[in-house]
Amino acid sequence: MAVIDESGQAYDHPLYTTLINVPGLSVAVASIDQLLTWGAKNALYIFPMATSCCGIEFMATAAARVDIDRIGSIVRATPRQADVMVIAGTITVKMAPKVKRLWDQMPEPKWAIAMGSCAISGDFYRDLYPTVPGIDTILPVDVYVPGCPPDPQALMHGMLRLQEKIAAKQAGTWRAPELRPETEKMHGPAVRRIDDPERDPAITAEQSRQAGLQSPDAPEGELDWRGAEPVPVQAALELEALLRERFGIEDFPADSAPIVPRDRHLELANTLKAMGYSLLIYVVASHWPKPEGDTFEVAYALRSPNAGAKLAQWRVVLQPGETIESLASVFAAADWQEREQYDLLGVHFANHPDLRRIMLPENWQGHPLRRDYAADTACRPWR
């Protein structure tokens, strides 16, 4: 005689059909099952997949005040000994395979909590090229804890809901949230939408002062965060003199850095380093699409830490098809920064020791910070 359970699966193994008819056995099995479930829900060891700011709230949850150890949850550093993965933070396309791998390394039975808007849906990074739009696209999530970031109490609440879910699944009373009668009640008009017509977009300074959004001491009008007028500093004069005398450059625009010829760029870096500009601050490129081809501007900044933190900045303009000499041989810090510019913009640095992608996965197509990069460029399997 086959026994058919709720999901329609038939159990007709002779051992099963014999055992099911032993008086009292099903009660005993049910009791053991209950005991095991009680154990499972009261000793949820956490594997923290904390990638960004939610991780800070996660730490606070484990610390004094909320103290997740009260319900028997401790944090294990290895996925092999964890029961719950708490995904706290934005997951990028490069991170996603690692998260999936760690999830696969966890032993059954296991659960996942998506903590914070980014883990739930990607939030306002959702449409960005490297963001995974919700961790539930790669692993099954049991509890969503909304918030940006959720506070420790919210995560604790999520843990308690997970315990309820484990117990309800064992008791067979579990129902998915969209099937529950109270769901509609919960998602009523309580949520205030951003495009509410009642909301006035133009909040005046006086209104914000009244609302306590602005300090009473702040001056009238628009708040000027830029500070005092820029004054010509010694470093700018020093660099200008150097470029005039040794490099024959005459054009010094008031609002940006001087343009240095491509072939003398390495020489300039060496000269400045010898003058004490020993710290590479940044390497930034920008893309200028033109009918005849793509032009790139690469800006470099050096700092002289010993002589009053003087700053030297210059630009190199690359015509279509040109490459720029890498500064990695002069400044070790240029290595990764140039890789980043290569990764995001596709600027080629000649004689770079290791020109590979650094931020995005190796198999990424295109360079997302180029002006002609479409935001909806295919990025499998998410879009």
Next chain:
Amino acid sequence: MQGLLRGLVYGGLIITVLMTATAWGMWLERKLAARMQSRIGPNVVGKFGLLQPVADLMKLLQKEEIYPIGADRLLFDLAPFLVTTFAIATAAVVPFSAEAVGADLDVGLLWVLALGGLMVIPVWMAGWASNNKFALIGGMRAVAQSISYGVPLVLTSLVAVVFTGTMSLSGIVKFQIEHGWLALWPPGPGVVAFVLFYMALLAESNRIPFDIPEAESELVAGITTEYTGMKFGLLYVGEYVHTMVGSAIAAVIFLGGWDGPFHIASGLHWMVIKTVALFASVYWVRWSLLRFRSDQLMRLCWLYLVPVSLGLVVFAALWRHFVLR
């Protein structure tokens, strides 16, 4: 036949009592740690969280068993059981009172030290068999540490042997009842020997500040990295039992065993009090201090602990020869 029966009864008793005590020892540790961090610790599962160890056990029992690719299955399975077995077997010779002793061996101390030394092997097995770089490094560190700290451990035990003239643990206690506890008498060197023994004990059982074999910030979870479910539980319990039995032995050798202060109400309860106090102090230290670096650990052992314990042995011999006679 009678001996076999006695062995079975005492063996069963020791395993049951020790495992139970260790389970709630873990609860005690969690509560102590919480107290030290202004937290509360387990308080939901049962009154004061007292059922927490049971819940942990129930959870561990039902977890999936995972063998990593390339793991040596036999050693991988064997290591957790050997760790626990060796740790419990040590307790067989510990005299909890004049009567409550599993086997009162003439060479009881030797048995303890030998089994404590053997603990290295299953730990190394676990590290090797996991086929995981973190586990392997953890295992190597554990071996290096245990072998190094085995030396001061044996030497400080030797101090007690030279003083008392016996290797039987109950003999050592009887000597202390007659002459005074070794940690207090002779004044000075006894305390030093006790402190060195305690430090070596911390290192042998891989506790902070000597827990580099499982340094979470570097090695994920050391030798237990690849272990899931109850096998992880056994490795974990084995370490706690090791600490518990180590505390009991320290109490026997240096704190007069079942002898009460000034011989007041001597008996089993004093042994329990001393053991639990030492056990708790291990965790007090654990949650207060940071861990040593590998090189600092070795330097501390070979440049300071070993010479000092050698000096103590010489002192003990002279004291024995000229004062005790």
